[in-house]
Amino acid sequence: MDDALRLLIGSGLESKDIGAAQMMLRAAIVYLATVFMVRMGKKRSMGRTSAFDVILGILLGSIVSRAVTGNAPMLPALAASATLVALHWVVSAAAYRWHGFGQLVKGGTRVLVRDGVVDAAQVRAAHLSGRDLEEDLRRKGLTDPAQVAEARLERNGDISVIRAQPEPRVIEIRVADGVQTVRVELG
Incomplete structure (x- = not known):
């Protein structure tokens, strides 16, 4: 069995001694295992891009790349990756269940604009400039904060905007007797 693993994936070899075909097979195995782990981690918790999720992505990338290149044994590296995904799932579930823990792990939201008024203190606390906020509003087709009912910095760093109604x-139209058509165009 050890000879077969050594031949197929270069198990037990130094990274410099792993051939191209072995590296390709290792990459395929690690890729499939990682896809499986991410799918087991649930789409919602793995599909968001909060700092919490970015950390997992960086750690997973680091660990699985070492498994592909042979700088770490493949099975222990995959086990470590699976442990991280499971831990991420547990922490996500706890953050969902306990709001305070969720705030601690994933952060909170900040209201930047309410009823057309920019909260400069919240903008500063979010490490944004007024120009950053204006840019985000323009991307959403708004040119003036007065057009905003609420703009909120979300936990993933996006700014969500609810337009003001x-x-x-009201236009009052007096029509003379005998007039059959009135055309009103509002722009």
């Missing part, structure tokens, strides 16, 4: 414009 425009005031209804």
